[in-house]
Amino acid sequence: MNGLPLKPGATLGVLGGGQLARMWSHAAQSLGYRSAVLDPDPHSPAGLISHAHIQTGYLDPQGLAQMASLCAAVTTEFENVPAEALAQLQQLVPVAPGPSAVRVAQDRALEKAHFVRCGVPVAPHRVLHDASELAQVQDDLLPGILKTTRLGYDGKGQAQVNNRAELAAAFTQLQNADPSVVCILEKRLPLAAECSVVLARGADGHTVHLPLQTNLHRGGILAVTEVFDAALPAATESLAIQSADDIARQLDYTGVLCVEFFLLQDGSEKDTLGPLVVNEIAPRPHNSGHHSINSCDVSQFELQVRCMAGLPLTMPRLHSPCVMLNLLGDLWLPHGDSPLEPDWAAVLALPGAHLHLYGKTEARRGRKMGHLTLTAAGIAEARQTALKAAGILGIAPW
Numbered sequence: 001m002n003g004l005p006l007k008p009g010a011t012l013g014v015l016g017g018g019q020l021a022r023m024w025s026h027a028a029q030s031l032g033y034r035s036a037v038l039d040p041d042p043h044s045p046a047g048l049i050s051h052a053h054i055q056t057g058y059l060d061p062q063g064l065a066q067m068a069s070l071c072a073a074v075t076t077e078f079e080n081v082p083a084e085a086l087a088q089l090q091q092l093v094p095v096a097p098g099p100s101a102v103r104v105a106q107d108r109a110l111e112k113a114h115f116v117r118c119g120v121p122v123a124p125h126r127v128l129h130d131a132s133e134l135a136q137v138q139d140d141l142l143p144g145i146l147k148t149t150r151l152g153y154d155g156k157g158q159a160q161v162n163n164r165a166e167l168a169a170a171f172t173q174l175q176n177a178d179p180s181v182v183c184i185l186e187k188r189l190p191l192a193a194e195c196s197v198v199l200a201r202g203a204d205g206h207t208v209h210l211p212l213q214t215n216l217h218r219g220g221i222l223a224v225t226e227v228f229d230a231a232l233p234a235a236t237e238s239l240a241i242q243s244a245d246d247i248a249r250q251l252d253y254t255g256v257l258c259v260e261f262f263l264l265q266d267g268s269e270k271d272t273l274g275p276l277v278v279n280e281i282a283p284r285p286h287n288s289g290h291h292s293i294n295s296c297d298v299s300q301f302e303l304q305v306r307c308m309a310g311l312p313l314t315m316p317r318l319h320s321p322c323v324m325l326n327l328l329g330d331l332w333l334p335h336g337d338s339p340l341e342p343d344w345a346a347v348l349a350l351p352g353a354h355l356h357l358y359g360k361t362e363a364r365r366g367r368k369m370g371h372l373t374l375t376a377a378g379i380a381e382a383r384q385t386a387l388k389a390a391g392i393l394g395i396a397p398w
Ligand code: ADP
Pocket: 123, 145, 152, 153, 154, 155, 156, 186, 187, 188, 189, 190, 191, 194, 217, 220, 221, 260, 279, 280
């Protein structure tokens, strides 16, 4: 592409103004770019710290036109932004990732079909369009998890179903709320662990990745991420990275992509890991990669900026093993509904504590308010300080 790499002073844009866009904006600004955010919320975390904040809906023609005229390149911070908005912008300005990749990532059925095409194992599943298809569900998909194919995140739009009666009830409930909803029933797999790979792929196909992350979810929301060398057997790590690369390449992907995996239990022997199964992709920087700001020599947000600006991608090096804790609104609400500020001074007295608060004024249960990364010379030490921080904040030990 002509005009690349973009010169400092150029404006980079993002659709969506949440915490991901805020941390991306920090990275863009530290490389000398101006940042522009399109988000209808006047108090959006990224809007508050960007050079320009266009406050319109994602499909507003004037908002999109303004974005295109301001920006030399545009990205998105979440997959539920209408792919149509990206498609419209793409007529006027380079967009990464492109709308076709985002379309796949925002629909669990298309996503699963893509994984199958790439030859990466997935959970047994079946797409359900209407109630008449329930009778055709094979017995071995139960117990399962019923998920809406679109708009689910942080465990929302999902129901655990143990038998056919529960499946029918959950499906009816979802369809009553939205008659056009399409669902996917996934077999509930016996998980030994969860992990993710965050990669960045340039327009020329050159791909780099963060070190593999192991993730603990609670109630469908990421709670704890740990990153250290050889967290998983070398063969598992390289399979995860190779699978993530294949998934990105076959989407002709440009930008930062996260691929989430399940590691299954091996039924035969305790403490050995079973097969790796891909769960889902996020076409953007991901919560499990937030640690990279403090633990790696290049962060996932800087990688996204480099992809957009046509700058070189270097392989991130983990300089500090770390544990990342998500800080949900619950921590502000230990006594019911009257919010109480957590004791940040006590947390910041811990060595290697890196606190990131997203500037959200209202704490709500389950709302991501910030994250805390604990870095150390070794993972044992990082875990120890993370457990101390968890104790101070009221996060249950893991
Ligand atoms: P979201 O888009 O909300 O992140 P996921 O599909 O990643 O949705 O599900 C959230 C979490 O629920 C996963 O990280 C995992 O802990 C659990 N989960 C999802 N699908 C399955 C499955 N098929 N078997 C077992 N656990 C699952």
